[in-house]
Each structure stands twice: as C-alpha cells, then as structure tokens.
Amino acid sequence: MGILAYLAICIFWGLSSTSIKFGLEGIEVFTFSYFRFLTTSMILVIYNLIKGKSFFIKKTDFKVIFLSATVMFCLNSMMITFSTQRLDAGIIPIVLSLVPVVMVLLESLLEKKLLVGPIGMIGILGGIAGIGI
Numbered sequence: 001m002g003i004l005a006y007l008a009i010c011i012f013w014g015l016s017s018t019s020i021k022f023g024l025e026g027i028e029v030f031t032f033s034y035f036r037f038l039t040t041s042m043i044l045v046i047y048n049l050i051k052g053k054s055f056f057i058k059k060t061d062f063k064v065i066f067l068s069a070t071v072m073f074c075l076n077s078m079m080i081t082f083s084t085q086r087l088d089a090g091i092i093p094i095v096l097s098l099v100p101v102v103m104v105l106l107e108s109l110l111e112k113k114l115l116v117g118p119i120g121m122i123g124i125l126g127g128i129a130g131i132g133i
Contacts (some may be wrong), residue, residue: 020084020092033081036075063110071106097127 023032048055057065076099084092101124108115116124 020081024081028083029081033077035079037077040077064107067106067110069105071103100124101128127132 020032020036022028027035076096080092080096083095104124106115114121
C-alpha cells in the first residue's frame with residue numbers, strides 16, 4: 001500500500017507543474033490562480049464536512065489561520081503560477097517542497113516555540129537533504 005501511495009504522489013505531484021504550464025497557455029495568470037485556490041478550498045471544506053469536523057474557530061487561532069491562508073494558499077498558489085510561466089516544469093516541485101518547512105518555521109515564530117518534535121525535525125532535515133541530493 002505504501003508503494004502505491006508513493007507512486008500516486010509522484011504521478012500527481014509530477015504532473016501538476018506540467019498541467020499548470022499547459023493551463024497557463026489559455027488562461028490569464030490571476031484567473032488560473034483564483035480557480036486553483038477556489039478548487040482546493042472547496043475540496044478541503046467538502047472533505048471536512050464529510051468527516052464531520054467542526055468549523056468552530058477560536059479567537060487565538062486567527063493568527064495562524066491568517067498566516068496559513070495568506071502564505072500557504074494564496075501566496076504559494078500565485079508564486080507557483082508565476083514561476084511555472086518562467087521556469088522549467090521539473091524545477092517547480094523541488095522549490096515547492098520547501099514550502100512546508102517555511103510554514104513550520106513561520107508558525108513556530110508566531111507561537112514563540114518549536115511546533116515540531118524530534119521526529120518532525122528528522123523528517124524536515126531528511127526532506128531538505130533529499131532535495132539537495
């Protein structure tokens with residue numbers, strides 16, 4: 001099962017940059033990013049509704065939600081779209097793999113404590129090493 005999950009990630013993630021590059025040939029950049037962001041958001045909302053997750057948000061969560069929504073979704077989506085126009089599609093996934101590391105660092109700075117444990121740090125360092133290799 002793990003190998004199938006790995007192959008699915010490789011195929012879908014690998015094809016996403018190529019798909020964006022083809023999509024940008026016929027759609028304006030901001031429109032493409034908007035629909036990409038909207039589609040992703042709707043999938044997450046539907047998934048959470050099916051799972052019965054609560055949409056209640058505490059006042060203390062707004063800082064993290066704002067940062068996540070702004071950086072991880074909006075800014076990330078726009079940067080992917082702009083960079084896909086100018087870079088080779090094979091380079092984009094390598095750059096994108098650094099986004100979770102940046103998010104952990106930014107959220108840790110906001111909370112003033114490291115939000116990942118030792119296993120998470122090993123995973124982050126292993127991921128960076130894998131990108132470097």
